[in-house]
Amino acid sequence: MVSHITITAEPVKEGPPTPPRSPATQPAVSAMVDPSMLDTPVNLFPGQASPKQSLRRVPSWTTAFKPNNPDAWKPPDAWDCGPPPEVRTPMIEDVIEEISELEAGLAMSMDLNSMQREVRRMAAASYSIRLLRLKEVWGDTTDANLYKELEMEKKRWMLSSLHNMDKQANQDQTSHPTKITPAKAKKVLALYETQATTSYLAALHFNKQVYHMSSAPLSHTLFPNIHPVLVPAISPSAFPVAPSLFGVAYALALPALLPSSEVPGLLKNVHRCLAVGGALHLTLIDPLPIASTLGPLMRSWIEENLIFNLEKNFRCMNPSKLFPLWLADASLRGEGSTITTVKFCAMPPAERPDTGTTDAEQVTDRAIKQELRSMVGRMLWKEVWGQFVTADRWWWEHPDIVAECEQVKTAWEYSIIEAVKSA
Numbered sequence: 001m002v003s004h005i006t007i008t009a010e011p012v013k014e015g016p017p018t019p020p021r022s023p024a025t026q027p028a029v030s031a032m033v034d035p036s037m038l039d040t041p042v043n044l045f046p047g048q049a050s051p052k053q054s055l056r057r058v059p060s061w062t063t064a065f066k067p068n069n070p071d072a073w074k075p076p077d078a079w080d081c082g083p084p085p086e087v088r089t090p091m092i093e094d095v096i097e098e099i100s101e102l103e104a105g106l107a108m109s110m111d112l113n114s115m116q117r118e119v120r121r122m123a124a125a126s127y128s129i130r131l132l133r134l135k136e137v138w139g140d141t142t143d144a145n146l147y148k149e150l151e152m153e154k155k156r157w158m159l160s161s162l163h164n165m166d167k168q169a170n171q172d173q174t175s176h177p178t179k180i181t182p183a184k185a186k187k188v189l190a191l192y193e194t195q196a197t198t199s200y201l202a203a204l205h206f207n208k209q210v211y212h213m214s215s216a217p218l219s220h221t222l223f224p225n226i227h228p229v230l231v232p233a234i235s236p237s238a239f240p241v242a243p244s245l246f247g248v249a250y251a252l253a254l255p256a257l258l259p260s261s262e263v264p265g266l267l268k269n270v271h272r273c274l275a276v277g278g279a280l281h282l283t284l285i286d287p288l289p290i291a292s293t294l295g296p297l298m299r300s301w302i303e304e305n306l307i308f309n310l311e312k313n314f315r316c317m318n319p320s321k322l323f324p325l326w327l328a329d330a331s332l333r334g335e336g337s338t339i340t341t342v343k344f345c346a347m348p349p350a351e352r353p354d355t356g357t358t359d360a361e362q363v364t365d366r367a368i369k370q371e372l373r374s375m376v377g378r379m380l381w382k383e384v385w386g387q388f389v390t391a392d393r394w395w396w397e398h399p400d401i402v403a404e405c406e407q408v409k410t411a412w413e414y415s416i417i418e419a420v421k422s423a
Helices: 092-109 112-124 127-134 144-164 195-204 260-273 296-312 319-329 360-388 399-408
Strands: 187-191 209-214 226-230 246-251 274-285 338-345 411-420
Touching (some): 127 360, 195 209, 246 260, 274 360, 296 399, 319 411
Parallel strands (some): 187 209, 187 246, 209 226
Antiparallel strands (some): 338 411
16 A cells, blocks of 8 residues: 655744734735645645645634734733744655655565566576576665565566476367466466465456455555455355366465464365366365484474474474365366476585587587576475464584485475366
């Protein structure tokens, strides 16, 4: 929400008391200047209406002191010459501070056209360019806005890689004529997404209406196609959406956002708000790696710094197994539904495949893609479950855990689900 900032003129300062004069000698101020203009606010943001009511004036000593009024006369020692009551007006420092915050938000989010061009460039980038941008280190910076902008840019690179790196070839849509693809959808729901993810979706669906349901939704001022839907909490009981309104819904971190007992009810709400053939695009990653690849050091770190906190907050411990069942119960496994599962190494292997029977360029591309997949998977895991981690350092910042992961080939899986609403 953008604050409405106005600057008002200072109250007119009164001159020193002078002897009363005849009414005929009073200057005709009212004939030259409209008194209502004296306190008119100056609007810093064109296009927004200024308040009609002016600020309360400071009472003047001339209000009661009029000529030829002996009852109002007092000796000079009885005159009340104390300072008038202080009227709180916006200080210029306050205005500058609020304007700076607004400009920082605008600069951080960019405009929709710039974001749209950036998303297109990201989708067309090669694996090596994606990996380079994700591994990019800008050095230490004390500018909080710059740091946040860089982090949001990395998240957009992560999201673009996530949806384009292992993208399947376009399926024959004639086999599922009732399915609403993202290209066909007119309204898009960003379900409890972060502002960074929603800004990416706004640029991806620049010609559609994107509704951001969140306790801190993205501003419509920053992105014209965004419609904020403010909800007090993430709960099935707080879902103010009309039935059959959306063609597509997105949720990146749903398993971590609410207790597992509330997930089935929320999925039924999603089913209700989707049109027939509409789809929920859901991304899932388990907090634990694949059990057969989990070493003792990694298991110990996760149990001490993550699992207990998840259990305390009743979060789903195995979403990759449970969510498909819950989606089926909510009638979100209709014809045309897909699940794409991607396996990635916790740490990409240092050794390279044998080049004797394989083209060197293909080997290099395969190695880069494998490292990119590991980087994206690790960022996704951090995005979803990082809020519950209690450790001071991430597991990949411990050399002994990194060595173990390389030795036992610790691996995760993430799934990208397209859950279609059945008729």
